[in-house]
Amino acid sequence: MLRSVSCVGRLFVLIILGFLWVFVLIVLLRRGLVNVVRKLIKLLNEFGGVKYGDFTLSSGEKSSYYIDIKAVCTEPVFLREVAREISGELGGVDRVAGVALGGVPLVTAVSLESEVPYLMIRKEEKGYGTNDRIEGSYSVGDSAVIIEDVTTTGNSVLDGIKALRDAGLSVDRAFTVVDRESGAIENLQENGVELKAVISVSELVNR
Ligand SMILES: O=P(O)(O)OC[C@H]1O[C@H](OP(=O)(O)OP(=O)(O)O)[C@H](O)[C@@H]1O
Numbered sequence: 001m002l003r004s005v006s007c008v009g010r011l012f013v014l015i016i017l018g019f020l021w022v023f024v025l026i027v028l029l030r031r032g033l034v035n036v037v038r039k040l041i042k043l044l045n046e047f048g049g050v051k052y053g054d055f056t057l058s059s060g061e062k063s064s065y066y067i068d069i070k071a072v073c074t075e076p077v078f079l080r081e082v083a084r085e086i087s088g089e090l091g092g093v094d095r096v097a098g099v100a101l102g103g104v105p106l107v108t109a110v111s112l113e114s115e116v117p118y119l120m121i122r123k124e125e126k127g128y129g130t131n132d133r134i135e136g137s138y139s140v141g142d143s144a145v146i147i148e149d150v151t152t153t154g155n156s157v158l159d160g161i162k163a164l165r166d167a168g169l170s171v172d173r174a175f176t177v178v179d180r181e182s183g184a185i186e187n188l189q190e191n192g193v194e195l196k197a198v199i200s201v202s203e204l205v206n207r
């Protein structure tokens, strides 16, 4: 009788220790993720990635601030961190793709980190040569994840997705380094694409 009580006791202790271990693991993992975002925000501020003034956006809208990822993604440390962060979330996919100009250095870095081949999407056809909007090799039926530097309306990403779909690739996920929380997530959702932001602009800018 006594022996079976001590067995149950030991089992109970083991179960509690198991739960504790899982809890500690979750806390450590979450801290790791939060730290990457904090590090990227620090780098964005350090290298002039957040600018204040009067800006016109690609949609024609006016803004009192501008997220200048191009100023920061030329820094290897920023590019490496972004590539690690996005690569860790990629899952199985045949191609990663980036829209010119901002998406191209990012997708190149993600490709190096994840070893997934990449595609570049031109804003428009050149009118000569192959006249392809999508540069790189792929097969019809390949799946692709699109990577962008900044999203506002999401129309640039959507345009890239349309080009990929027209070429016979399937796209249902996209990543952006900074989402300006101005409708891109909803816009893409309506078009069957889940957009994940590494950083939301409210974490970066006091609006
Ligand atoms: O979500 P949206 O409303 O489409 O806005 C975001 C787009 O604007 C910027 O590109 P831009 O048009 O300035 O071109 P660039 O990358 O060639 O500089 C940015 O790189 C995104 O592609």
Ligand SMILES: O=C(O)c1cc(=O)[nH]c(=O)[nH]1
Residues within 6 Å of the ligand: 056, 057, 058, 059, 065, 066, 067, 068, 069, 150, 151, 152, 153, 180
């Ligand atoms: O909407 C845009 O055009 C835009 C906004 C922003 O903050 N940064 C950027 O590169 N583009």
